[in-house]
Amino acid sequence: MIQGVKRVIALGAATAALTAGVAFSSVGAAEAAPQHTVAAAAHGGKQKCHVVKGYWTKTWHKPTRDRHGKVHPGYWTKTWHKAHKVCHR
Template sequence: MIAGFKRVIALGAATAALTAGVAFSSVGVAEAAPSHTVVTAAHVGKERCHVVKGYWTKTWHKATRDRHGRVHPGYWTKTWHKARKVCERH
């Protein structure tokens, strides 16, 4: 009787913990979702703001040696820089 009662309490506590975890994790995921919009330029106070568009840059990676002494040649990669809002205070 007492063992059954303890099992029911443990099962209820585990269910409540899982339910709370699902609720908090869904809120965290919603807040962590990236925003794909860029805030337009705004003139607030004495700041001058403008939007810098996203752009690609080419990055050179030097030649390297691995642990066996073999030389791996250098190579180029493209790196994307996201759009952002830049404000300058005057």
């Protein structure tokens, strides 16, 4: 019976430690979040930004030779470029 009580106390202490760790890590992540208003104020709002839509490009892959000496022909693939923001001063 004493072993069972000790086990319950140990599990309770471990749970409390994990809960405290999660609370402190979430507070640290919230403090480290970027402040968008400060960055805009630091540049004086003189940057001109626009969003470039995502787009496809064709990419050529050169012919290759494998370890047996056989040549594999080149080929085209389509590559997707995600949308992104571009800023100019």
